[in-house]
């Protein structure tokens with residue numbers, strides 16, 4: 169490939185990664201990979217003397233994509249050049265003094281005050297245009313809403329969320345809605361349209377640069393920050409140092425990382441002499457008055473033992489490198505995701521190769537390079553989970569491995585997800601990621617296997633992310649789930665159309681596990697609320713030998729208890745309800761729904777001719793449901809009237 173073509177390709181890759189990262193917080197490549205591509209691009213530009221239009225090396229940031237108001241920055245916000253070498257920091261300082269501080273890892277903001285009040289807070293955005301988040305900024309800790317200084321003041325700083333608050337938010341977030349790291353959460357919070365969210369999540373602001381303050385006569389970077397703290401701002405921690413002292417200071421900061429409440433991704437060194445720093449101007453892409461320092465990732469060489477292909481819910485088989493255990497950043501690592509077939513090939517992996525591994529952002533193990541590059545690894549032709557034939561699929565230039573067997577356990581991950589959920593077997597803490605791992609490792613291919621995980625204790629506890637403690641917790645949750653109601657089991661085995669309500673109704677009449685497989689379509693349709701479609705799916709499933717075996721094997725593991733009796737004698741048994749609007753007697757609609765089901769009724773989501781009652785406290789409402797009910801002659805009742813029905 170000629171150099172210009174390669175530059176074009178590099179630009180496209182960097183652009184894609186950068187916009188994914190800044191717009192959605194998604195990291196499609198590691199910092200390492202990003203930096204390597206960036207460096208290659210910069211080198212090619214120097215070599216050829218060509219800088220393509222829109223080159224990433226000339227850009228400072230990324231497009232803003234949201235509905236917040238765009239604001240142009242008064243002066244372009246460029247990123248600092250960065251280095252990983254302490255010697256370079258010293259050389260850069262030369263005979264000058266510098267202010268060394270944390271490089272905080274959140275969302276950068278520019279605040280403007282006039283007449284002592286905050287008039288505007290704007291995100292950095294792409295460096296040229298940011299977003300107006302003033303209504304959120306007033307709720308951040310460390311931002312004074314009034315200051316004693318009356319002139320115009322512009323200050324830059326970082327909005328941040330502590331690791332602790334990050335954990336708190338994630339602990340209650342739904343699976344799938346969890347934030348990847350505190351920076352993602354901070355970006356999502358600061359750019360949220362609802363200021364209440366900012367206030368609740370405890371966003372902090374640390375000023376790191378006083379850009380301007382009308383009439384302030386102070387030329388020292390550090391004392392300008394001190395002055396900001398007298399104005400009520402929280403300011404970034406830092407020290408004044410020189411070329412001789414910089415090494416010790418960097419090491420001292422490094423020693424403090426672990427105790428930091430707030431995430432940081434390196435250090436920033438700014439010239440103490442503000443006027444001198446500004447007089448140096450800027451390069452095409454970075455100011456000359458400061459430089460960023462990134463910690464050099466700790467790397468280790470080790471031997472690649474094998475590559476495992478791990479199943480995911482999407483049916484993809486993802487390569488995971490297993491290598492001889494090495495110590496990295498204080499923990500032992502032995503596995504790293506290789507993401508896809510393309511990367512396996514790029515790295516020229518082969519068993520026995522010497523690979524260099526590191527932890528991206530000090531957390532996620534990755535392969536940096538392959539020193540041997542034997543390129544001898546065979547991409548498996550059969551699926552490691554089921555033995556079915558595999559296929560390589562190519563999308564957007566990336567090759568991935570898939571299993572072609574429709575019956576592959578890997579493809580049943582969705583089924584298992586349903587099985588463990590709260591309304592079904594209620595195995596607490598069994599996340600999709602855990603299921604994926606257990607399926608890939610061959611620990612789960614049938615329902616009963618969940619109850620035999622202890623047979624795989626050694627294997628499971630050796631997996632990345634599974635300590636003895638999380639293993640014990642998982643087993644405890646599984647043991648707890650053994651004691652369960654039959655209707656949950658019937659729902660868990662996933663017969664099409666048999667929801668929670670239908671399984672309750674069936675199990676209210678047929679109370680032992682042995683009865684269920686023998687039910688005929690006639691017996692089923694005789695039950696109020698079970699129609700022909702449902703009945704035929706039910707019979708079809710249980711007449712399937714494999715399904716029946718799965719069911720019997722599962723039941724053998726369980727301790728079935730009798731459900732709280734469904735009261736078929738109540739006045740609502742067999743009736744179909746639709747609930748709309750807010751409820752006042754029951755805590756919420758879902759509680760009312762459970763109550764109805766417990767009493768033998770059914771709850772549907774939309775009004776049809778089969779609906780018996782629409783429960784709506786506002787009978788005059790003009791909602792679609794009300795209109796439909798009226799046109800179909802369905803009775804509209806209030807919660808009070810519903811209660812009266814019970815006694816009927």
Ligand SMILES: [Zn+2]
Nearest residue numbers: 551554571576
């Ligand atoms: Zn398979």
